[in-house]
Amino acid sequence: MPHFIDLGVNVDHVATLRQARRGQEPDPIIAAALAEQGGADGITFHLREDRRHISDRDVELFVKTVQVRTNFELACAADVLAICCRVQPDWALLVPESREEVTTEGGLDVAGDTGRIADAIQTLKDAGIATSLFLDPEPNQIEAAANLKVDAVELHTGPYALAKGAAVEHELGRLADTGKMIRDAGMRLHAGHGLNYVNVRPVAAIEGMAELNIGHSIVSRSVMVGMREAVAEMRRLLDSVTIAAG
Ligand SMILES: CC(=O)[C@@H](O)[C@H](O)COP(=O)(O)O
Numbered sequence: 001m002p003h004f005i006d007l008g009v010n011v012d013h014v015a016t017l018r019q020a021r022r023g024q025e026p027d028p029i030i031a032a033a034l035a036e037q038g039g040a041d042g043i044t045f046h047l048r049e050d051r052r053h054i055s056d057r058d059v060e061l062f063v064k065t066v067q068v069r070t071n072f073e074l075a076c077a078a079d080v081l082a083i084c085c086r087v088q089p090d091w092a093l094l095v096p097e098s099r100e101e102v103t104t105e106g107g108l109d110v111a112g113d114t115g116r117i118a119d120a121i122q123t124l125k126d127a128g129i130a131t132s133l134f135l136d137p138e139p140n141q142i143e144a145a146a147n148l149k150v151d152a153v154e155l156h157t158g159p160y161a162l163a164k165g166a167a168v169e170h171e172l173g174r175l176a177d178t179g180k181m182i183r184d185a186g187m188r189l190h191a192g193h194g195l196n197y198v199n200v201r202p203v204a205a206i207e208g209m210a211e212l213n214i215g216h217s218i219v220s221r222s223v224m225v226g227m228r229e230a231v232a233e234m235r236r237l238l239d240s241v242t243i244a245a246g
């Protein structure tokens with residue numbers, strides 16, 4: 001059966017460019033509108049504790065202006081959690097954060113959770129926000145997520161994106177195996193991190209893949225061809241996988 005994959009466009013790094021001069025442009029709000037015109041099914045944004053790119057102002061405006069799904073990425077930090085519950089995005093994706101990291105390095109350790117993640121999930125649920133966890137493709141993590149009854153798991157595709165040679169198939173296998181666990185547990189299967197125009201199709205072809213969240217590669221392409229076209233190119237790639245799946 002063909003499956004139609006939602007494309008979530010992460011506009012964090014439009015804000016990275018803006019923050020390089022601490023100015024007003026480029027504006028991620030405008031980028032999000034152009035991404036929608038290019039075919040985005042959702043807009044993803046990560047309000048980090050250090051506010052290195054997306055700002056509180058951006059988040060307030062996204063939820064007022066984005067016409068497709070809003071996906072608010074955050075760590076289990078009380079202040080950001082409170083902002084998320086107040087602005088009411090459609091989705092919240094809990095991710096790990098450390099100040100020293102260049103970008104997200106691994107998935108949440110929900111299997112080793114001492115209650116902090118569970119409490120954050122309940123807070124989000126009480127606020128009526130759909131919940132997703134950013135996890136490594138590890139069976140114990142998926143089992144722990146299923147026990148917490150989250151709406152989706154976003155598999156961390158970073159190791160796949162960095163893999164070379166035979167390791168690529170191994171990483172794809174990990175994603176497919178844990179992807180089946182996620183679907184069997186009744187959760188939506190999402191994936192993201194490090195996906196680009198070259199490596200995306202095998203991940204998109206994983207059975208039951210419902211959504212891919214892609215940011216850095218689309219923003220990078222948009223510097224050359226514009227955001228609308230960069231998103232449209234990625235949209236065409238994902239649709240070609242659906243057609244091939246027939
Ligand atoms: C969880 C993930 O892979 C990204 O959505 C996250 O936003 C990466 O952090 P930066 O956007 O700060 O690189």
Ligand SMILES: NCC(=O)COP(=O)(O)O
Pocket residue numbers: 010044154191192193194195213214215216217
């Ligand atoms: N959750 C992954 C995401 O939103 C985008 O990650 P990347 O494509 O910027 O690596």
